Amino acid sequence: MTDLLQEPTLRTRPGRGARGKLTIVVLAVGLLAAAFNLRIGVASVGPVLSDIQTDLGLSEVVVSLLTTIPVVAFGAFAFVTPALSRRLGLHRLLGATMIALAAGIALRLQPSLASLFIGTVVIGASIAFANVIMPAAIKRDFSHRVGLMMGLYATALSAGAALASGTTVPLLSVAGGGRRPTLALWAIPALFAFLILIPRLRHTPVRDPRTQNVADAPSVAGEPSVRALTRDPVAIAVTALMGLQSMSYYAALTWVPTLFQDAGMDAHSAGWMLSYSAFPGIVASLVTPAIAKRTRPTWLPVAVAVVLTGAAFAGLATAPMPAAYVWMTMLGLGQGASLSLSLTYIVWRSPDARHTGHVSMMAQGLGYLLAGLGPVGLGALHTVTQGWSIPLSALIGLLVLQMWAGALASRERHVLHGHG
DSSP, rough: GGGGGSSOOOOTTTTTTHHHHHHHHHHHHHHHHHHTTTTHHHHHGGGHHHHHHHTTTTHHHHHHHHHHHHHHHHHGGGHHHHHHHHHHHHHHHHHHHHHHHHHHHHHGGEEEEEEHHHHHHHHHHHHHHHHHHHHHHHHHHOOOOOOOOOHHHHHHHHHHHHHHHHHHHHHHHHHTTOOHHHTTTHHHHHHHHHHHHHHHHHHHBOOOTOOOHHHHHHOOOTTTOOHHHEEEEEHHHHHHHHHHHHHHHHHHHHHHHHHHHHTTTTTTHHHHHHHHHHHHHHHHHHHHHHHHHSSSTTHHHHHHHHHHHHHHHHHHHTTTTTTTTHHHHHHHHHHHHHHHHHHHHHHHHHSSSSHHHHHHHHHHHHHHHTHHHHHHOOOOOOOOSSSSSHHHHHHHHHHHHHHHHHHHHSSSSSGGGGOO
């Protein structure tokens, strides 16, 4: 039985209640501090993308790779994560990703184009590993507080992205006006997260004496294969929801400022509108899992998120300037709720932490590979049509598929029905 190989979920031991609670709190803070870093490396580049293009003399196609490569890496490196976690353990691998993430961000200090792109790949790979690890770690260590922790996890993701996109330009003056030292400053939160995780990393994980695999990680023995999951309707629905909502998110992240500028808004205000949308997104990320847990029918939260996002896209297509704050509030709420739901369903639709790791790998691996098409596809449609109505209509059309996937993912059953 592979479950016998698992380390026990953290619980308060008799006579050691205060110490046990402190351990749980420190672990929760460490996990959320790590989550806070998982969008910073990407979101901090957008505000200075034009500076990078000018400094290095890059074409628009080449410079766009700085935001596309990480998303593709989120998907590609996700499939390597289970093998690494079996050797290191969930928490030790998470600690290693924070060090690697800090190193990738610090590489941006170097003036060469090679260092910039190597750092971008390292950042994408590090985040990919952590993306897969986090839901499994939360399922394992906080099985009694999954909804709360997933809400906080999604909130930390949104907060990190909002902080990075909103303060990178103001930080230019702190770093002496230099783009490279400003971007490198974002290595500090990753190092901080690593320091918080150190107490957990010092514990030697239990190993299976037969395989020497760590017990707190997904195991090969007795576990569903990728092939089995790709045929399972629940896993397919969770993966489709993750991919479709991520495609919508990264397409908007890349092109909404340009849309506002095309409508006559200045560049600073256009960037601020994108940053502003993160604030309602944070609120939606935090409260959505708790609401979804209590709402019937189960698909209703998915529908609300889709309607809000669709209304925002429709408004941006028809009248972006007069009601910009309305559209960006709706977009933030819709996308924040969608992100939180897609991450939470990975945990809720898995019977245990081991299955969570496999479902997380599939959903985020295939999902982010799909999401990488969003910015490229939207940009191509804009180039062909010389406008934003058709590209945004295409995003609204994809929301219909997102609603379908979300409705299936919301049904209360586990992957590979035998575990439900």
